[in-house]
Amino acid sequence: MIKYTENPSFSTWDTLCKRPTPSLDDLEPMVLEVFDAVKQNGDEALKAYTKKFDGVALDSLLVSLREITDANNQISESLKKAIAIAQHNITAFHQAQEEKEVCVQTTEGVNCWQKSKPIEKVGLYIPGGTAPLFSTILMLAIPAKLAGCKEIVLCSPPDKEGKIHPAILYTANLCGIHTIVKVGGIQAIAAMSFGTTTVPQVYKLFGPGNQYVTVAKQIATRFGLAIDMPAGPSELLVLADETANPAFVASDLLSQAEHGADSQVVLVSTAKNCIEAVQKEVAAQVEALPRKDIAKKALAHARYVWFDALDIAMNFVNNYAPEHLILCTKDNHYCVENIANAGSVFVGNYSPESAGDYASGTNHTLPTNGFARQYSGVNLASFKKRISFQEISKEGLLRIGESIEVMAAAEGLEAHKNAVSIRLESLKTQR
Amino acid sequence: MIKYTENPSFSTWDTLCKRPTPSLDDLEPMVLEVFDAVKQNGDEALKAYTKKFDGVALDSLLVSLREITDANNQISESLKKAIAIAQHNITAFHQAQEEKEVCVQTTEGVNCWQKSKPIEKVGLYIPGGTAPLFSTILMLAIPAKLAGCKEIVLCSPPDKEGKIHPAILYTANLCGIHTIVKVGGIQAIAAMSFGTTTVPQVYKLFGPGNQYVTVAKQIATRFGLAIDMPAGPSELLVLADETANPAFVASDLLSQAEHGADSQVVLVSTAKNCIEAVQKEVAAQVEALPRKDIAKKALAHARYVWFDALDIAMNFVNNYAPEHLILCTKDNHYCVENIANAGSVFVGNYSPESAGDYASGTNHTLPTNGFARQYSGVNLASFKKRISFQEISKEGLLRIGESIEVMAAAEGLEAHKNAVSIRLESLKTQR
Numbered sequence: 001m002i003k004y005t006e007n008p009s010f011s012t013w014d015t016l017c018k019r020p021t022p023s024l025d026d027l028e029p030m031v032l033e034v035f036d037a038v039k040q041n042g043d044e045a046l047k048a049y050t051k052k053f054d055g056v057a058l059d060s061l062l063v064s065l066r067e068i069t070d071a072n073n074q075i076s077e078s079l080k081k082a083i084a085i086a087q088h089n090i091t092a093f094h095q096a097q098e099e100k101e102v103c104v105q106t107t108e109g110v111n112c113w114q115k116s117k118p119i120e121k122v123g124l125y126i127p128g129g130t131a132p133l134f135s136t137i138l139m140l141a142i143p144a145k146l147a148g149c150k151e152i153v154l155c156s157p158p159d160k161e162g163k164i165h166p167a168i169l170y171t172a173n174l175c176g177i178h179t180i181v182k183v184g185g186i187q188a189i190a191a192m193s194f195g196t197t198t199v200p201q202v203y204k205l206f207g208p209g210n211q212y213v214t215v216a217k218q219i220a221t222r223f224g225l226a227i228d229m230p231a232g233p234s235e236l237l238v239l240a241d242e243t244a245n246p247a248f249v250a251s252d253l254l255s256q257a258e259h260g261a262d263s264q265v266v267l268v269s270t271a272k273n274c275i276e277a278v279q280k281e282v283a284a285q286v287e288a289l290p291r292k293d294i295a296k297k298a299l300a301h302a303r304y305v306w307f308d309a310l311d312i313a314m315n316f317v318n319n320y321a322p323e324h325l326i327l328c329t330k331d332n333h334y335c336v337e338n339i340a341n342a343g344s345v346f347v348g349n350y351s352p353e354s355a356g357d358y359a360s361g362t363n364h365t366l367p368t369n370g371f372a373r374q375y376s377g378v379n380l381a382s383f384k385k386r387i388s389f390q391e392i393s394k395e396g397l398l399r400i401g402e403s404i405e406v407m408a409a410a411e412g413l414e415a416h417k418n419a420v421s422i423r424l425e426s427l428k429t430q431r
Numbered sequence: 432m433i434k435y436t437e438n439p440s441f442s443t444w445d446t447l448c449k450r451p452t453p454s455l456d457d458l459e460p461m462v463l464e465v466f467d468a469v470k471q472n473g474d475e476a477l478k479a480y481t482k483k484f485d486g487v488a489l490d491s492l493l494v495s496l497r498e499i500t501d502a503n504n505q506i507s508e509s510l511k512k513a514i515a516i517a518q519h520n521i522t523a524f525h526q527a528q529e530e531k532e533v534c535v536q537t538t539e540g541v542n543c544w545q546k547s548k549p550i551e552k553v554g555l556y557i558p559g560g561t562a563p564l565f566s567t568i569l570m571l572a573i574p575a576k577l578a579g580c581k582e583i584v585l586c587s588p589p590d591k592e593g594k595i596h597p598a599i600l601y602t603a604n605l606c607g608i609h610t611i612v613k614v615g616g617i618q619a620i621a622a623m624s625f626g627t628t629t630v631p632q633v634y635k636l637f638g639p640g641n642q643y644v645t646v647a648k649q650i651a652t653r654f655g656l657a658i659d660m661p662a663g664p665s666e667l668l669v670l671a672d673e674t675a676n677p678a679f680v681a682s683d684l685l686s687q688a689e690h691g692a693d694s695q696v697v698l699v700s701t702a703k704n705c706i707e708a709v710q711k712e713v714a715a716q717v718e719a720l721p722r723k724d725i726a727k728k729a730l731a732h733a734r735y736v737w738f739d740a741l742d743i744a745m746n747f748v749n750n751y752a753p754e755h756l757i758l759c760t761k762d763n764h765y766c767v768e769n770i771a772n773a774g775s776v777f778v779g780n781y782s783p784e785s786a787g788d789y790a791s792g793t794n795h796t797l798p799t800n801g802f803a804r805q806y807s808g809v810n811l812a813s814f815k816k817r818i819s820f821q822e823i824s825k826e827g828l829l830r831i832g833e834s835i836e837v838m839a840a841a842e843g844l845e846a847h848k849n850a851v852s853i854r855l856e857s858l859k860t861q862r
Contacts, residue, residue, distance in 0.1 A: 079841050082834035089537035089831070096535045097545060104527045106520035106792035114528060114793075117771055119805045131843040167841055203805040221652075221661075226805040230655075245857070251850040258846040290845050332822075339818060340548055347822035352850040355823055358838045359831045361537035362545075362819040374550045374634040374657040376817035386807035387770060388793040391763075391778040392786055400520070400790045403513035407789045410510050410598055412562040414721050415689040419682040419783040426676070 002265075002279065004304045008316075016303065017320040019232065019264055019369050027215045034186040035193070035219060042196035049187040054128075056162045061198045063164060063180040068173045071166035083171060086138055086359040093361035094143045097380035109396025116384040118148035119226075121200060123192035124177070125207035125217075128157035128184055132165035133208070139363050139378065140206045141175035147383035152177050153192060153200055157184020185209075189216035193223050204228070206365070206378065228378055232369030235264035236353055237322035239313060239335060240278070242271040244328035245349050249274075250281030252326055252352050253302070254295055257286075261297035264368075266320065267304045268313050270329070275304050314338045321372040324353045343372045394427055433710065433733045439747075447734065448751040450663065450695055450800050458646045465617040466624070466650060473627035480618040485559075487593045492629045494595060494611040499604045502597035514602060517569055517790040524792035525574045528811035540827025547815040549579035550657075552631060554623035555608070556638035556648075559588035559615055563596035564639070570794050570809065571637045572606035578814030583608050584623060584631055588615020616640075620647035624654050635659070637796070637809065659809055663800030666695035667784055668753035670744060670766060671709070673702040675759035676780050680705075681712030683757055683783050684733070685726055688717075692728035695799075697751065698735045699744050701760070706735050745769045752803040755784045774803045825858055 008016055037045040043061060051057045102114040124140045126133055137154070144152050154177050156164050164182060172180050181199050183191055188199075189209075195201030204226040205217055214231040221227055236256035240249050253265050269275050282299065286292050307313040314335055317325065321341035329335055332347050339345060343366030344356050356362045365378035376382070392400075401424045408416035439447055468476040474492060482488045533545040555571045557564055568585070575583050585608050587595050595613060603611050612630050614622055619630075620640075626632030635657040636648055645662040652658055667687035671680050684696050700706050713730065717723050738744040745766055748756065752772035760766055763778050770776060774797030775787050787793045796809035807813070823831075832851045839847035 078837050082837035082841075085538075085831060085834040086838065089541065089543075092537040093533075093535050093543045093545075096533050099530070102524075102527050104524050104792065106523040107516075110520065110786075110791050112520075112524045112792045114524075114810065120771060121804075133842060135838055135842060224661075224801070226802075230652075247853055247857075248850070251846070251853045255844070255846040255850040258844060285849070289849075290843075295846065336820065340551060342818050345818060345820045347820060350825050350828045350854055351821055351823040352854065354835050354839060354847040354850045355541075355828070355831065356819075356821055357847060358835045360541050360821050360823060361535065361543045362821050367816075370655070371657075372816070372818075373552075374816060377819060379545065379817055379819070381812070381817070385798075385803070385805060386810055386812070387773050387776060387803075388787075388808060388810070389767065389776045389778060390782055390787055390791050390793050392782040392791060394781050397781045397786070400516060400786065403516040404785050404789045406509050406513035407517065407566055408785060410513075411564060411566060412721075413686070413689060415682070415686040415726065416785045416788060418716070418720075419679070419686040419785045422678055422682045423781055423783065426678075 002299055002302045002304050004275070006306045007308055008305060013316060013319050016305065017370070020262065021369065024211055024215045027212060028219070031186050031212065031215050031219050035190045038187055038190035038196065039194045043198050046183050046187050046191055046196060050158065050183060053185055054157050055160050056158055058158065058162050058182060061181050061183055063169060063182060068169055071169035074166040075170045079167070083174065086135070087142065087174065089359055089361035090138050090142045091146070094146050094380045099381070107396060107399050109393040110390065110400055112388065112390045114386050114388050116381070116386050118150070118384055119204050120149065121151040121202040122149045122383060123202035123205045124152065124154045125188060125205065125209055125213060126154060126156040126168055127209050128159065132167045134167040134171040135358050135364065136207060137168060137171040137175060139365050141172065141177050143378065143380045144383050145176055147380055149383055151200055151202070153179045153181065153202055155181045155183050155188035155192060155199070158182040186212050186216040189213060189220055193220045193225055208365070228365060228382060229367050229375045230369070230371055233262040233264060234259045235323040235368055236326065237266040237268060237317060237320055237324070238326040238328065239268045239317055240274050240328040241269060241330055242274055243330045244274055246274060246277035247281045248349055248352070249278045249328060250285050253282060254285055254289065255352070255354055256324070257295035257298035257302070258289060258291040261294055263298040265298055265302035266322070268316060269306055270308065270310050270313055272306055275306055279304070310334065321370045323366045323368045323372060326351070326353060341373045343367050343377045397423055398427060433730055433735050435706070435735045437737045438739055439736060444747060444750050447736065448801070451693065452800065455642055455646045458643060459650070462617050462643065462646045462650050466621040469618055469621035469627065470625045474629050477614050477618050477622055477627060481589065481614060484616055485588050486591050487589055489589065489593050489613060492612050492614055494600060494613060499600055502600035505597040506601045510598065514605065517566070518573065518605065520790055520792035521569050521573045522577070525577050525811045530812070538827060538830050540824040541821065541831060543819065543821045545817050545819050547812070547817050549581070549815055550635050551580065552582040552633040553580045553814060554633035554636045555583065555585045556619060556636065556640055556644060557585060557587040557599055558640050559590065563598045565598040565602040566789050566795065567638060568599065568602040568606060570796050572603065572608050574809065574811045575814050576607055578811055580814055582631055582633070584610045584612065584633055586612045586614050586619035586623060586630070589613040617643050617647040620644060620651055624651045624656055659796060659813060660798050660806045661802055664693040664695060665690045666754040666799050667757065668697040668699060668748060668751055668755070669757040669759065670699045670748055671705050671759040672700060672761055673705055674761045675705055677705060677708035678712045679780055679783070680709045680759060681716050684713060685716055685720065686783070686785055687755070688726035688729035688733070689720060689722040692725055694729040696729055696733035697753070699747060700737055701739065701741050701744055703737055706737055710735070741765065752801045754797045754799045754803060757782070757784060772804045774798050774808045828854055829858060
């Protein structure tokens with residue numbers, strides 16, 4: 001069922017590591033049309049599109065306090081307890097990412113420092129649909145709050161009754177998000193890009209979404225917004241050998257496969273018996289899954305790759321740059337030390353991807369599609385920006401002034417030179 | 432000459448803070464055409480465009496060792512000394528930005544950590560033209576090297592003799608950059624996006640450029656590359672009061688104005704006599720500048736804004752979100768504490784922007800056009816990405832396993848739940 005390759009030569013790696021990237025250019029005209037309508041007509045446009053796309057006519061776009069209270073009553077105690085544990089762990093891990101101010105006297109009298117400050121206004125997008133992704137709220141709202149973002153807007157599409165799933169409302173409220181807007185899709189991204197009467201304009205957009213949301217986020221960057229990262233289908237690569245538990249590995253591959261038909265599932269192994277055993281387990285376990293049809297579609301383009309040496313396998317892993325990487329080998333330490341490209345890494349037989357998806361503390365909003373080569377997953381710093389500062393004393397300027405003058409003159413920028421010369425002159429007179 | 436406003440009401444701030452943003456959409460078809468040609472024909476396309484746009488036919492695109500040696504002989508000792516001082520300070524400030532690994536046991540047996548790793552392949556673009564921006568090489572190559580980027584490519588357009596300015600070659604070599612390619616403009620960005628025989632493909636692009644380069648970098652993001660930040664004309668906002676030296680302030684405003692006719696220059700003050708004195712100094716100093724025509728064009732759309740209170744002035748500054756901010760007030764400490772949005776901040780009468788442009792140690796590649804609200808200037812972290820890790824013990828999974836199961840089930844993802852259940856089951860049997 002799954003494609004199997006032995007010791008593929010380096011020249012084939014790029015092909016083996018390639019993800020299918022559907023062109024979304026076709027969607028652009030439609031996205032631009034919605035952006036334009038939202039820019040022109042604000043809330044009215046949002047209501048019209050919500051009627052058209054979500055099939056519900058709303059009087060108010062904002063979630064009311066009453067709806068929050070109702071949601072609170074609808075969530076089971078066991079789910080509340082589970083969410084509380086996840087919240088605790090995610091908070092602990094992201095709080096520890098707080099950066100200290102960097103202060104350096106680069107030359108006597110020349111003090112330079114760097115400080116992180118919150119991005120004041122951020123927008124979180126949470127998809128609707130059958131599976132309420134309340135876990136994503138934890139992953140975005142907790143670091144946004146910790147970072148100190150002043151304005152946090154959450155948009156999520158309403159169902160046909162005009163409601164948002166209680167688990168989403170409960171979690172958002174738990175995280176201290178008070179601006180929850182019933183709007184989804186392109187129109188939600190447009191609303192946060194331009195601002196409307198109900199939806200505040202933000203500076204950076206976070207969160208997953210379908211192909212329309214993906215294109216809308218790209219378009220939003222043309223209007224000056226930053227986004228968390230480019231989007232793509234979710235991925236898991238497991239690097240396993242004979243020390244791995246084949247049933248566990250199969251369960252991990254399937255947890256990725258159930259996400260969507262376009263999910264990317266890869267097993268890299270140095271042990272042929274491991275691959276064989278995992279194959280059998282996958283075939284057995286998949287049949288029991290409620291989402292087995294989706295999982296089977298994803299498995300149809302999954303890959304099993306065997307290498308005869310761990311170091312070459314690790315090179316392959318780095319070439320692939322997986323969003324999620326599970327390591328179940330006899331030398332996980334070596335693997336961890338040699339990871340160059342990955343979103344989030346799960347070490348050992350008892351660290352399933354699900355743990356990081358929900359409750360261990362790490363973030364689950366991660367770079368896909370090979371973007372782990374140059375992008376970080378969402379972390380505390382995603383909600384901040386760094387500002388540099390300098391304070392130079394008279395003595396400091398006397399020390400570095402001449403080099404500034406020489407360099408500015410060499411670049412043909414006399415006014416740059418003059419800004420130093422005029423100060424140095426005045427210091428000479430003061431002496 | 433310069434527009435003057437007193438105590439503008441909040442409703443006018445957005446207009447006052449607006450930068451002219453020329454639409455570059457017209458350039459897109461041309462950029463896409465060049466990208467396509469470079470993708471298809473590689474080095475041959477680069478040579479053809481270099482002949483067409485730079486007016487020179489090159490045999491080899493790579494700068495030779497001989498050219499580096501020649502450049503070394505052409506640079507004066509005083510410039511070498513100046514560059515060495517800048518290099519020392521920039522290295523000191525960026526080295527101090529090294530991040531420690533973040534390690535947290537979020538729950539007993541659940542170990543999470545975060546580690547920064549270098550982006551393996553980066554591309555630096557350095558414009559050509561009359562002013563050789565060798566200072567920008569220091570600002571990009573030093574942190575790239577410190578970060579540990581394995582492959583660093585530098586592209587810069589050749590002159591009509593097929594040469595790159597010796598100051599650029601000298602500085603690049605000094606910083607340990609050995610792949611220097613004589614190619615500029617759109618074709619350089621395309622080459623680093625796709626890779627050619629001569630130019631390696633990279634994962635992230637850095638550096639300034641004209642409007643063609645700006646659009647080409649935007650287009651490169653569609654092909655999976657990351658870029659340092661969106662580009663715009665350079666800006667300076669000076670916040671000054673009666674404690675400022677008007678001649679110094681004028682020299683700073685002019686150093687910004689000489690960059691280009693589209694440079695943004697703003698003086699915000701709580702002292703009318705300061706504004707008047709600066710006005711006189713600007714008028715006097717501008718006449719002595721070699722680039723006075725450019726400076727005058729920039730001054731034509733400069734602004735002087737007076738506020739009667741420092742806290743409101745600071746709010747205005749944060750609303751503007753300047754690339755460069757100079758603070759010359761009697762309460763600089765208050766201002767520093769209350770900065771929410773700025774690229775780089777210069778504190779006090781002896782900290783001209785020129786210092787940060789060249790030699791104090793801070794980076795001069797900074798967010799313009801209000802992007803300081805959500806983007807950092809280039810810093811060590813710009814050349815790295817963060818990877819998260821977790822290692823969960825059997826006991827750890829027993830502690831958080833149930834919450835993962837409950838949450839996964841609530842999101843309708845049974846295979847996610849199963850990846851935990853299968854492990855918990857096996858642990859029960861082991862007992």
